[in-house]
Amino acid sequence: MKKTGISSRLKKLLLCSPLLFLLTGCSDKYILLNPAGPVAQTEHRLILLSAILVAIVVIPVIVLLVFIVIRYRERPGNQAPYQPNWTDSKILEVIWWGIPILIVAILGFATVRDTFALTRPPSEQKPITIQVVSLDWKWLFLYPDSNIATVNYCEIPTGVPVQFVLTADAPMNSFWVPQLGGQEYTMPGMEMRLWLQADREGVFEGRGANFTGKGFAHMNFQVVAKPQSEFASWVKKVKGSAPSLTQEKYDLLAKPSVVNKQSYSSYPPALYQNTVNKNGGIYWHHPMPMNEPHQMPMEN
């Protein structure tokens, strides 16, 4: 039957298509393949490395399968050898235990190296800190250095490492800005840390990645990266013109709803710590080690 031969080839083409997406990195729509900072860059490099390494096994498997099915198909007059009792070969077994072990060793090495690297600031510049609170169903950003706050967008200076300190005042969500780097969960009562950095100007789409109920699909935000000087003048503008976020306004904001972008010139200084504490952070009576990245209170 010819049908199988052709359709297997067709299948092979289809199978390779995700790899093609990876290797060409084509259009702007594939934001994971269009990193805008060192963290996303490292992750992007690992994605490519892993894709190439797994292809070393996947492609021969598919080629072999097609070859074997065509050659050893039962049909009258098939001259191919038939050895029903041939059941093992030391050399072959060594090959296919050995190659995957080698691949895992290489990939494992790169993974461990980068896993540790990504918990450190991505560059030597003096970092800034932004506290992030995920709410039902919006994102609140607090700037402890300048005491301004924003909702559903934040601005960051380019070329500067940004430490996002994440928590939630709602079911846990996940903070993800694909072009700047991978995500980290926001959990009520806990603090998580994520280093990101933008190397070029731009508006980068971010989203809540973990399901939190009805309004979850609308939990998008934007990260605006601009040069240090423009960033400073933006802070000044917000400080001068925006209303302030009082506790009452926060309580209203924390209620389930979907809202537009907002800016605030100030917020109650204890707002962030109170939010962590009231959701259970109070049970982790440990000082937060600010300079040790990725240290969760839980682990102390």
Added chain:
Amino acid sequence: MLKSLISYLQNANLMIQISAVAIILTLVGIVFALTYFKKWGWLWREWITTVDHKKIGIMYLVCALLMFFRGGVDALLMRTQLAFPNLHFLNAQHYDEIFTTHGTIMILFMAMPFIFAMFNLVVPLQIGARDVAFPFLNAVSFWLFFFGAMLFNLSFVLGGSPDAGWVGYPPLSELPYSPGPGVNYYVLGIQISGIGSIATGINFIVTILKMRAPGMTLMRMPLFTWSVLASCIVIIFAFPALTVALALLGMDRIFGTHFFTMLHGGNPMMYINLFWVWGHPEVYIVILPAYGIFSEVVSTFCRKYIFGYKSMVVSLMMISIISYFVWVHHFFTMGAGPGVNSFFAVASMAVGIPTGVKVFNWLFTMFRGRIRITLPMLWTLAFIPCFAVGGATGIMLAVAPADYQFHNSYFLIAHFHQVLIGGVVYGLLAGMYFWWPKILGFKLNETLGKWAFWFFNLGFYVCFMPQYALGFMGMTRRVYTYPAESGWGTLNFVSTIGAFMMGIGFLFIVAQILYSIRHGERDTTGDPWDGRTLEWSLPSPVPHYNFAQIPVVDDMDAWWKMKQQQKEGIQPQKEPLKPIHMPSPSSLPFFMGLAFFICGFGLVFNQFTIATIGLIGVVICMLWRSLEKDTGYYISVEEIKKNEAAVRGL
């Protein structure tokens, strides 16, 4: 409670009201048909009270196919909603309920009963046993599964479906964020069927270790039986973690405790760990038997011994052990330190090594064989490339820093559907086609089966390949809609087309079964595929006592060897004919399941009187069983001889 249920139905949307009416009409129809055709006695004697592993297997299979249908309809509803941006086919609440039930049903009420069907239908026959070690317990397992599944499905029409995702993470699944009975249904439905699953795991481990035919040493055991052993070992170590997680979540919701809340010292991370301590091994519980099925199918349809038998056994056992050391890869992004993430990343990649070895061994079983492309073989051939790609994307996800980008995205969705459909579903379908004639006495129609195969298999690629790409575009899972500017529209539309192709494929399978019941090719030989293992030495369908005489085994692929020897005039060894001891049928497993159901239903609605009544019922059933003096019955030698002459056409 009744009032709140009635008001729920009055306020529910049209779709649910129509379903409620349809369910009532179907029930009335079934009752009417059973009465009209005078089948109540038959149903009770032959099925409900049976402890025969073959009949229990058939009941599991029927339930699995029905649940496959329901889970599939859920999938099509979701794909329809996502076909275009900003669609209002479903609202957020409905979409949330549907993806929750889709996931829960497909894993726990489709894949699990489907593998249990295969365990029950095949294992005792393959090892030369007359039943499982504990036939009564086996029936209890089935009825617990059945009533657990019923309780879960009831949520759709009575009170509202769970909507916190199939993983049910607190705090979202706790009372403040998920009030109402939905999540209670989830907790109790899974809990009840989960107890049955643990019992099945114990039952089959004992059966395989203690009840093999004389001469069948472990290293002569068919690979499917090996895979069931590996899977059951994983079940008995993994399922208790789920039982604990759900029990504590249930107590939080029903009795107001604070195990997983954020307040009063609770900690949701504990739930997430416990859930995945079960959840990851769970995917190996369902995939390992599929590996076993592929091994049997490849060997049979290439007329060749399996290549690298020892390697196959070693890799099965390695997978069942390593599968315990990978669970954190489901939450690399929840703040574990780099040391923990590194360990679980490398362990997750390492699980790919024995799996890769298995793929090569299957390929080299075909190499220098003679490949007969029948339906079971067709699904096996489709499995290999599909699973190779699914496994490859799995390795990519195991790279912890890369997972920071893939986590919760459609890349992940495409990956696990590819391994669960391309691995588990293809495997179980291959197994169903393979053993169907053995159990039911007729083959399933090839032509309709090929239509089903091509629609389902091509539909799979059309549905899921675009989802990998959507992952790279940053599309997250569980969004009920997306804006047009996202640029996700085209690929989502293509994906939806693929889903409907798979739906058509499933309908062809249904048509194939219905057609073949009347017109399928009857199997009169008992060995329609030129099989290799002991089940093919029996007539089809298999008599209730399985083996008139227990065969004596002296090599792998025992039946193949016996056939070769018979050609040379050597008759196979068998134990002498003597009376066969059989377990008596019992209605207790059914009532015990029913009592669990009543207890669960009471707890769902915080009606403690009903729950207590159910619990007392459970205790009474257990006492009754403990004090029962029935030790089974014997089939006489004359009766066996008469029956064997009839079924073997002598």
